[in-house]
Amino acid sequence: MPEAAHEKIINDITRRFAARTIKSAALNAEAVRYMPGGHTRDAVNYKPYAAFIDHGKGSRIYDHDGNEYIDFLGNYTSLIHGHCDPDILAAVRAQLEKGSSLCSPSALQIEHSKLLCGRTPFIEMVRYTNSGTEATMFAIRTARAVMQKDMIIKLEGAYHGTHDDAKVSMIPDFQPGELPTPHLEGSGIPQSTLQDVVIAPFNNLAAAELLMKRHRDKLAGIIVEPYLASMGTVVPEPGYLKGIRDLCDRYGILLIFDEVQSFRVSVGGMQVRENVRPDISAVGKLIGGGYPVGAFGARRDIMERFSFDMLDPRAITHSGTFNGNEITMAAGIASMKKFDQAAVDHINGLGTRMMDGFTGVFRGLGLKCQATGIGSQCNINYTDKKISNALDFVMALVPCLELQKLLHLELLNRGIFAACRNEFVISTPMTEKDVDTCVQKVKESFEFLMPYIREKTPHLL
Ligand SMILES: Cc1ncc(COP(=O)(O)O)c(C=O)c1O
Structure with missing residues (x-):
């Protein structure tokens, strides 16, 4: 039986991730012997295994296979000045x-x-x-x-x-x-x-x-x-x-x-x-x-x-x-x-640029998604309806949980390190160019995911 389009996408994303993270796979195999799940913090765990990060500098991090990522997570907002400021x-x-x-x-x-x-x-x-x-x-x-x-x-x-x-x-x-x-x-x-x-x-x-x-x-x-x-x-x-x-x-x-x-x-x-x-x-x-x-x-x-x-x-x-x-x-x-007023203005300005960029992507692709956020952090959400509370957010997410994971993995494949929950965070060493790169990669990822979306989450179109 021929592979459905969504299966092809899932397999392609996973295969490309595995091909570029061979050392992470080996480290994961060792890690699971000593730490349940191979990690020690639920928020850094994802399938098939996490990219094992070796070092970071400024807004960039590098995994053990030498892949570079722009770090849009900043250890869940704690690295306000990036790595090794x-x-x-x-x-x-x-x-x-x-x-x-x-x-x-x-x-x-x-x-x-x-x-x-x-x-x-x-x-x-x-x-x-x-x-x-x-x-x-x-x-x-x-x-x-x-x-x-x-x-x-x-x-x-x-x-x-x-x-x-x-x-x-x-x-x-x-x-x-x-x-x-x-x-x-x-x-x-x-x-x-x-x-x-x-x-x-x-x-x-x-x-x-x-x-x-x-x-x-x-x-x-x-x-x-x-x-x-x-x-x-x-x-x-x-x-x-x-x-x-x-x-x-x-x-x-x-x-x-x-x-x-x-x-x-x-x-x-x-x-x-x-x-x-x-x-x-x-x-x-x-x-x-x-x-x-x-x-x-x-x-x-x-x-x-x-x-x-x-x-x-x-x-x-x-x-x-x-x-x-x-x-x-x-x-x-x-x-x-x-972290003075100028630094606050810088990252908040980039935050607005990122949210506007994501909004443009959704409009351009005709996707019923939205970016919600404030200051220097934002989240991609799978509805165009107003989100006022946790229930609104989760109800929109539930039918799109697999899509959320696929977007996260595909962004890793394209050099963007964001939260598994599709959250993006700005740090002070980032530039407009970094943000524009992120927006472009989100656009390319959604374009790539479109056959999946058509089959599995058509309500987003
Ligand atoms: C709003 C909020 N409160 C508390 C915590 C817990 O902080 P920690 O992870 O340092 O224990 C977090 C962590 O992400 C948080 O976002």
Whole structure:
């Protein structure tokens, strides 16, 4: 029986990927012997196997077979200045000679925290962690401690890392009633987590208010990812974030902003860009200059709880062997100093160029797709209808999951390294030419995929 057109496309993409990644295939065969799935992080895993990256420089990365890629992922937005930025490298090299983790409060931590607090009026004091996961975990703990209540509202589809509270309702409820029914994602998370986490859809103030009314006596706060960075880069509608702030004031609960990704949209993240005051913030990624980091911060009166005597029942304890370690601090200082208004304008301008470019591609090819995004990051979505929340995003994606994977693999074949979820992120060393190359490769990839689309996802035409 002759091969159907879509099968031919799938086989062709996979064959070309295999032909150019022979060393990655061998490394993968070894990796699966020691690490389940051959990796140690779900977000870097894809089929048939991942390209094993050997090194990076600026906006480029190179796999073990010597293939060059423009890196439109930047370690999921943390490499704001690309790979081996000379200023960050110099700061880290100098610090390496002095020690990596000196187990004391440090001058570098003072410098870092001054820079960080200087970026937003809403963070007066900070504590450091080693990841965004820990940062959001402690932000939630802080809210619970301050309010002496345990329940929090989380937004459906918002990603806050991998701790238990964060693993509620990333994937949306496909048949929500008045509100989505919360569910746990992955096994091993205590069922009891669901007693204290309730879920509202993004961009829905009425749902948030309903939960606040219903659980007023139990609620500590609401944790908000200002845009759904890991769920199609769904952006807030005008007035949504401000509306959440107002509701928090009305119902007397705390507002937590998770700005681990969104801190890049301005010099002080979405809170500064939208002028919405969170009570507690979690940040990460860019503030570490590419090294492991997280931080959470708030007003002085909230954060001072961390300096209370351990025997004081109001005290919040916080430790971590590598918190505020010298290498991360040195790299983060260099990273933040370079991430000034001009740098923000540069990457955001390129972000707009990329989204406009993608929109032009979809128009030109007659594809019912769209680019959603903000600042320097955007996502390709498989519908031309409005996407307001995680459910809209996932409903459009489900019939196109294979297409999403094929586009990702085909872009790798053409030298573009983006997220498997078809997300694209700009870093400061990138140029208009890099963005135009990406847009062109997306166009060529969709052109190549057209026979597949005609057979398997004709609703996109
Ligand atoms: C919004 C948001 N919060 C929290 C995290 C978790 O950060 P980390 O991966 O450093 O633990 C991420 C990671 O992508 C994120 O995007």
